[in-house]
Amino acid sequence: xxxxxxxxxxxxxxxxxxxxxxxxxxxxxxxxxxxxxxxxxxxxxxxxxxxxxxxxxxxxxxxxxxxxxxxxxxxxxxxxxxxxxxxxxxxxxxxxxxxxxxxxxxxxxxxxxxxxxxxxxxxxxx
Numbered sequence: 001x002x003x004x005x006x007x008x009x010x011x012x013x014x015x016x017x018x019x020x021x022x023x024x025x026x027x028x029x030x031x032x033x034x035x036x037x038x039x040x041x042x043x044x045x046x047x048x049x050x051x052x053x054x055x056x057x058x059x060x061x062x063x064x065x066x067x068x069x070x071x072x073x074x075x076x077x078x079x080x081x082x083x084x085x086x087x088x089x090x091x092x093x094x095x096x097x098x099x100x101x102x103x104x105x106x107x108x109x110x111x112x113x114x115x116x117x118x119x120x121x122x123x124x125x126x
Contacts, residue, residue: 006051032069045077046070
């Protein structure tokens with residue numbers, strides 16, 4: 001799966017979870033935000049998606065860009081989603097600036113619980 005496919009998968013996931021999803025940076029120069037998701041209360045979250053190999057960790061700069069970019073999209077919350085994990089300094093900065101993050105294991109678990117993802121994977125395996 002490439003980066004654009006990963007971002008679109010996340011957009012589908014969040015829509016299915018009841019969020020309004022704005023695809024603001026899909027597949028291009030996103031300025032630190034790929035999606036803006038809005039919950040039922042109107043709370044806006046800036047989402048940055050990184051589809052990386054397991055050994056390629058998300059650097060601290062990505063966290064900094066997301067923190068700075070959330071204001072440009074009128075968001076109060078931030079969420080960094082990666083198929084791998086964050087470096088130690090990136091995790092520390094994420095905690096300091098209250099950036100929620102989903103690493104590969106957590107993301108995998110959420111997708112496994114998502115019925116539509118499981119169904120599509122089973123059909124592809126046949």
